[in-house]
Amino acid sequence: MGNITLNKVVKAYGKLEVVHGIDLDIAHNEFVVLVGPSGCGKSTTLRMIAGLEDISGGEIHIANELVNDLPPRKRNISMVFQNYALYPHMSVRENLGFGLKIAKQPQNVIDQRVNEAAEILGLSSLMERTPAELSGGQRQRVAMGRAIVRHPEAFLFDEPLSNLDAKLRVQMRTEIKKLHQKVKTTVVYVTHDQVEAMTLADRIVVMKDGYIEQVGTPMEVFNHPVNTFVASFIGSPPMNLLPALIVSGAIWFDENTSIPVPSRLAPHVTEGQEVIFGLRPDDLTPEGHGIHDSGEGTFLELKIDLAELLGTETVLYTQIAGSEVQGKMFVPRDVTPGEVLKFRIALEKTHLFDAKTKKSVRIS
Amino acid sequence: MRWRAEKHTPYLLLSPAILTILFVVAVPLVFSLYTSLTPYRLTKPDSINQFIGLRNYERLLDDTKFWWAFGRTILFLTIALNLEFLLGLGIALLINRITWGQRTLRTIMMFPMMFSPILVGFQFKFIFNDNIGILNNALQSLGLTDGAIPWLVERDLAMFSIIFAEVWMSTSVFAILLLAGLFAMPKDPLEAAKVDGCTPWQVFRHITLPFIMPFAYIAMTIRSLDVARAYDIVDVMTGGGPAGRTELLWTLIARVGYDNAKMGQANAMAYVSTILSILFTWYFFTKLVAARRYMGGAA
Structure with a gap:
């Protein structure tokens, strides 16, 4: 069983602590994505699971076995690196079979598993080439092949797509997703790209500064961010965050602008509370051009500063009480800057965070 | 002016x-090749005009002294x-592991290369001297031996002593070049190999060593040329003796x-020996080219 358990795991370099006692349970065959900005400790966490970094405190269990003091070779995991980390002096076939050869598997088993992996990843015609003769995408595929031939307890991916160009990245992302459906195994995947996290994960772990901010399914993290960091990190374009006050049952931005408190959040706020109002661009739409046109809503007249055409939708830049916000127009028509449109705010989709703790009012 | x-x-x-190459390389080369086809003796300058074809080379074929030396x-x-390769590799691996003082150590390692080979020869001649040498004195003081070991007189020991001096002087060439290789080595494949199930020895054997071999071949190419024309150390330490051993x-x-x-x-001998040097260089060079191919020009 390839379940992985992190129990109060700490990583410190001398006095500098970079991972502050994180807890995480990863189920067998689950696809978990660690996501966060650079320096949030996600790669370090992955490398501790792999055994490439010492664990300064806490415990890591893989398949119910304590692995703190086991070298990487005894953890039965495989890893795909950002720079592919192929063995430059070996052919694709030798790269794929190297781990099995080291494990002293019989040649017929090696051949069978290598060919199987090559088949899955479409590498069969490249088997005799060396890594220097492969393109970036092909190298990435070899690196994944090298991981799957060993039938490990878990795959660890360390930003595997960040060296690829945008188009190839999308393509490989789908291939990784398909691969996981074919080869059912636990996956821990590290990325700074929230789109990768959303599309690939069974569960997303959002990290920041060595702490876990939120763990949940992509929809949970997207629909119910626990704090402003998660809210702004997940989703593209990012959520609009506006400072406001709760004044007599309304969210008050300034003298001229206020909107009602959404009914589901009303029990969680107090009169006079300083809050941050969170509104995704998808939920700020000109009347008749939204996707949530039914349900609780309110209207504001806003002047358009800029319109960005994306084809199926247009991103509209405007201002609410002097703060720049982005809205979206679905099924777009031409919009000229300066035009005043009546916007609908889908209130039931909005968020309120406490201004001091930055946490969602639902939990604080 | 047409010019x-x-x-x-x-x-x-x-x-x-062109002029430099002509006078420094081409003319001496052609001249020495010509003299190897004459019975030229320094004491009889006229003999340079007497052409005898390949007779000097024919004589070499039967010259046992020459073939022994060869x-x-x-x-x-x-x-x-x-x-030198093994010791240099060991030193390079050790220095690669330390976290500070690498530059200083690299400089210190170059000291033996800074001495003239003649001085190194004299120094080891003194160390290995059977009567007054510090080695025998040390061995006797420690009670490890009571006799005077004839380091430079007994034939196998003499050869050993010369090799020792040579290795002392030139191991750092290997160490420095291999260290450069280790510095240039990407860390990712090492980690991949660890995850792939390799013990530290297997990581070294299957990943590190293949990567730094091109650097070893570069060192070998340079050093094989050097060692093949070894003269000064041998001449100073033993003069080719005892009894030509x-x-x-x-x-x-x-x-x-x-x-x-x-x-x-002598020129005929020199031409035959040059072929030896060329063979060694060519051998290591082909190894180097083969090793470089998969590096994609990385080494």
Whole structure:
């Protein structure tokens, strides 16, 4: 069983602590994505699971076995690196079979598993080439092949797509997703790209500064961010965050602008509370051009500063009480800057965070 | 002026280089090749005009002294290069592991290379001297031996002593080049290998060693040329003795050419030995090219 358990795991370099006692349970065959900005400790966490970094405190269990003091070779995991980390002096076939050869598997088993992996990843015609003769995408595929031939307890991916160009990245992302459906195994995947996290994960772990901010399914993290960091990190374009006050049952931005408190959040706020109002661009739409046109809503007249055409939708830049916000127009028509449109705010989709703790009012 | 014409300019600009090569390399080469076809003796300058074809080379075929020196040079080359490679590799791996003082150590390692080989020869001649040498004195003081070990007189020991001096002087060439290789090595494949199930030894054997071999071949190419023409250390330490037991090609050639004044014969020997050098260099160079292919020009 390839379940992985992190129990109060700490990583410190001398006095500098970079991972502050994180807890995480990863189920067998689950696809978990660690996501966060650079320096949030996600790669370090992955490398501790792999055994490439010492664990300064806490415990890591893989398949119910304590692995703190086991070298990487005894953890039965495989890893795909950002720079592919192929063995430059070996052919694709030798790269794929190297781990099995080291494990002293019989040649017929090696051949069978290598060919199987090559088949899955479409590498069969490249088997005799060396890594220097492969393109970036092909190298990435070899690196994944090298991981799957060993039938490990878990795959660890360390930003595997960040060296690829945008188009190839999308393509490989789908291939990784398909691969996981074919080869059912636990996956821990590290990325700074929230789109990768959303599309690939069974569960997303959002990290920041060595702490876990939120763990949940992509929809949970997207629909119910626990704090402003998660809210702004997940989703593209990012959520609009506006400072406001709760004044007599309304969210008050300034003298001229206020909107009602959404009914589901009303029990969680107090009169006079300083809050941050969170509104995704998808939920700020000109009347008749939204996707949530039914349900609780309110209207504001806003002047358009800029319109960005994306084809199926247009991103509209405007201002609410002097703060720049982005809205979206679905099924777009031409919009000229300066035009005043009546916007609908889908209130039931909005968020309120406490201004001091930055946490969602639902939990604080 | 025709000379000012633009098409002459390249030749004009190249002429210093062409002249230098002509007088420093080409003329001596052709002249020495010619003398190897004459019975030229330094004591009888007229003999340079007497052309005898390949007779000097024919005589070499039956010259056991020459072939012994030839074989001994190959042996010397093989032992010295392998020892230097292994020791250099060990030193490079150790220095690669330390976290500070790498630069200082690298500089210190170069000290033996800074001495003239003649001085190194004198130094080891003193160390290995059977009566007053510090080695025998040390061994006797420690009670490890009561007799005087004839380091430079007994034939195998003499060969050992020379190789020791050679290795002391030149191991750092390997160490420095291999260290450069280790510094240039990407860390990711090492980690991948660890995750792939390799023990530290297997990581070294399957990943590190193949990566730094091109650097070893570069060192071997340079050093094989150097060692194949070893002369100074041997001449100072043993003079090719005892009874010609440490005679290498170039000490023999110098003896024939200058002591016996048979320059024609010596030049014939020199040409045959040059072929040896070329063979070694070519061998290591092909190894280097083969090793470089998969590096994609990384080394």
